[in-house]
Amino acid sequence: MIELARPCRLEVADTADWKSALRERRPNISSNLRPRTLSQIGALVQTEARAQFPHFVFLPIPRTLALMSDTLVVNEVYLSLQGESTFAGLPCIFIRLAACNLRCSYCDTAYAFTGGEKKELPKIIHEVDRLAAPYRAGPSDSQPVNATITQLPLVELTGGEPLVQRNALPLMKALCDAGYTVLLETSGAHDISTVDPRVRRIMDLKCPSSGEVERNRWDNLQHLRPTDEVKFVLGTHEDYAWAHKVILEHNLQRACPLLFSWVHPLAPEQQHSSLKKVPPGQTPISRQELVERIVADALPVRFQVQLHKIIWPPEQRGV
């Protein structure tokens, strides 16, 4: 919503509308501005419009969201470093949603299974914009990271399992509309076809040692796009053999990037009593053994370590 001077008020529903709305009041307003997010629009419009309209106020709440009363149960929202995936190393705002219907043996976010705070979608967007604001004033505002990432920080929905909550879908859409590069971390146990196509879906395929291998939703494979990523979290030699077989059977390397992540042992305080046990008969694999098997088998996968667990203590939250 743009308010030019009381009681005059113009409402704009998206980023394309604001210039035409303003031109109705000031026909010669600059036309070479290319805003990407609502906070950028706020800064640009304030500069353009303040000289002409002293009482100008920009309210950075998308009209569509302002009309929503939908909520999500959020565990935490914070700015940190993306520790995994092909986006590793880039600044990222994490929206950790509460609840998950799986109980993987290695889960390091069991604290998100319960609790959390109910928040309206516009408030979550506002928090993301607030955390992203320093990047709007810096060099990253004008310099794309690469051909597909035009602004930082990234925004990732994680959990828990984000797709457990229906309103994760409109939240991701709204974040994409606002110009963010949006990532989704999902367990692979839920339908990913309903997610906005602009979202980069990072989908797990649960290996046997997770205790949740039966929960893989194989239908999801047909919905994978080159912008998605499939992640295998491996803790045993049996996991490796299983993942190797699945990749070959489904020709997965043709679908999207494949990530191999070694199971990081849980700290005592992370060992939640509800987690599944590693099934009997499995042999642990070391990080070095995993890498050597990937190389020996010429597997077309990306081995990854969780950067945040190297930078900060592995059990630290909010990083």
Ligand code: SF4
């Ligand atoms: S899918 Fe598994 S690892 Fe992910 S939050 Fe749920 S229990 Fe934890």
